[in-house]
Amino acid sequence: MVLKETDIFSLKEIVGANNFSCDPYNLLCYSRDLASSIPDELLKGYGMIGAEAVLLPQDTAQVSKVLAYANSRGIPITPRGAASWALGGVLPMEGGIVVDTCKMNRILQFAPGDQFIRVQTGIEWKRVIDFLAARGFTVGANPSSGVSATIGGYIATGGGAGIGVTQYGGVGNQILSLKVVLSDGRIIETDPWSSFYFVGSEGTLGIICEATLKVFPSLGRRFFMFSVDSLHRGCAILERLYEMRPYYVSFLDKGLVKLLNEAGAHHFRESELTISTVFHGTDKQLERVSKEVQKLFVGCYRYSNEEALHEWDDRYKVGLAFKKLGPSLFAQDFRVPVRFLEEAIQELAHLLKGERYGVESLGGENGSIVLAVMILADERDKVDYIKKFAYASDMAQIAKDLGGAPLGLGLHNSIHLSDLYEEQAIQAMKNIRSHFDPKNILNPSKTTQVRIPAEFVNISMMAMRGVPGLVSLGLDATKLVPSEFLRFGLSIFGKGIK
């Protein structure tokens, strides 16, 4: 336990009793994220302490007071948006407080003339997009999980994948300024350039409380949806589509289409790739684009405009509609240059032979395409789930080999840190982190602080694949070993912490 009675009293006073909880049911919820299927034993094996208190501040001033207090007492802070990221970024590894930004959800200013919107960062993207749509505007980059994903969460996790990215670039390009509370409680306001420090900072440099984002007038839209029977041709089409900078481009691979049809949620024509794309523009631009798209897809099956529009309306949901077949899912997102898409899909097919899986793509920035790989599982069969979990390392390797990377580090991918970045770059990230957070209270044991050495994980996974009985043995052992002992072991064998 990090928190003391006096801390609880003081923190409750800052946010108010209604916005403070030590309830065990809440503490459980705040010690999990999107990947809630991960076995508890694995989280224990990571040495996670879990949440000791949850705070729901309502504004920047309250966040500032909370951080100033926590900093003075060395209490770990885990910032949390919607927890719709599966990389363990919001798991409270070192205990302490979880700061849930959900009550910082107001639109503070909308300036149509100057084309910007200022919001509290706990607001969901969908709410902002709906607000703007009713007023003739839209946003640039936004996440494919926008129904729950918060403005702050998307910025903190990089905002380089999703909708609008292929036209406008990552969310960093649309930030005019951020109001950020640093680890000692100081409030700073960034300019567009310095905002980039916090884009993808994964909650380690400060808590982003307000964001001023560029907005764009809503123009006409054109929706297209095709199925392509050849993987090679489909990938070539996607490469060309990316050059055309559509607002939205996404594909479902044949595995995903099959699973969606089996789940009865959709009725897609079975083909190698089902590609949807949306263009924004003036009538003249859209006329030109229309002709080019039709030329590009010549000979491919075209869905009706209504079907393409329905696919767009369903954009936040489509990929998950088959989950009930699992009923659990192991998912991993990674990006590769779009020109290597075909290789990536083929390597995944080789890796995941025999698994029931599907691949959906999200728009990526700088010529990259983001692949969301979803493997059906049943978390109640823990041995099988861990086996699927182990694919994450293989997928990270595929991404790296093809010039890409996993989509963020968080907890689970931090083990790949040294594989993904040069030593100098890692040191620079660590220096920035210790400059912003010298007492290491913000989201500790993640991102640049590697919890478990990759070598250890890789050897364990190889051993477990060779002798499946080792997995259940490992799970049983984890249950029996006290958490403190596991944490002590990690502190000796782990590397890179601090």
Add this chain to the structure above:
Amino acid sequence: MKTDTLPTTEQMIHDLYTCASCGYCRFACPVNKELGFESTGVRGKLLILRKLLEGKLDYSDARVRDAVFQCAQCEACKVMCPTGIDFVKINQFLRESLAKEGNLLELQKTIGKILSEKKNPFNEPPAERGAWLGSAYKNPEKADYLYFVGCTASYSANRIAKSIQRIMKAAGLDFAVLGGEEQCCGNPLLRMGEREKFDQMVAANMAAFDKMGIKTIFTACAGCFKAFFHDYPKKYEVLHVVQLMDRLIREGKLKFKPLPKRVIYFDGCDIGRHCGIYEEPRNVLRAIPQLELIEFDYNREQALCCGGPLVASYPELAGQIPTKHVQEATDKNADILVSACAACMLNFKEGAKRLGSKLDIQDICMLTGKQV
């Protein structure tokens, strides 16, 4: 909510593990939006249930009761859920389990007892149920239509019932009422999980209907309508009064006087998401000359619940939820906020009181009743 097809235990467990933990359910959950904490949203509740089932979380009567009953059963989460989980069915399953164990909230126990004894939740004498009709009232000799008045219009919001009398008279439609023989439809009991007691009320009301020789039952109460629509035997045509008014307007039998007001319509969950009635109330309002109909940002299937269903379990929370709706209506310069559900109307009035707002809030029958 179709409570007649509740999931089996096996299906429910499958659903618990189907949850993707994406948190989409939090977007429109009235309880979670108000309280904030994960344990008050569906994603959190399903996680808690999984861990209880796995024996990894200690069972607590009070906490489980809150997790189950702090839900308006509004189905907003179902609309958002990408994996198609019908949480309201799971919730109803749990309510019925808790009710069997007698593990209800104290307020629910009290209301349940009153309902069983007085056949209404207001502790009013059953014999006075038809008092609003006046002692001279007589049912027509023959009527195809039965107006099921419901508890709220019978006792605490008589103006709804009187408005319906005026509207139907203007349209030349004869209808009968059950008067003192009418009982609560039982919907509040069903929502508490008291299915057996609900079934008893269904039997009593059905027996009364059968004696009347009617073809159609209509009601202005959204809760009654939902119960008839989903949970009563399908023996008679069942209409919400907005459907009947819409029909009468289309047949040229019902016409309104002009009302130069800006009116915002609220889609209550009971007739909206639960029964799919979205356009009929709008058609009725549009039939009023000079009335300007405006919309909430989230309307029809995406409407945000007013919290009304929580009045009988968490009144403090219930009254706080509609303050946002009242504020939005005010920001949109609405003159009148209209709903087709008396429970919504009363809860909006509570919300307005808390905000100190003078916004005019009316049931659709009261509004249209003045324009015939």
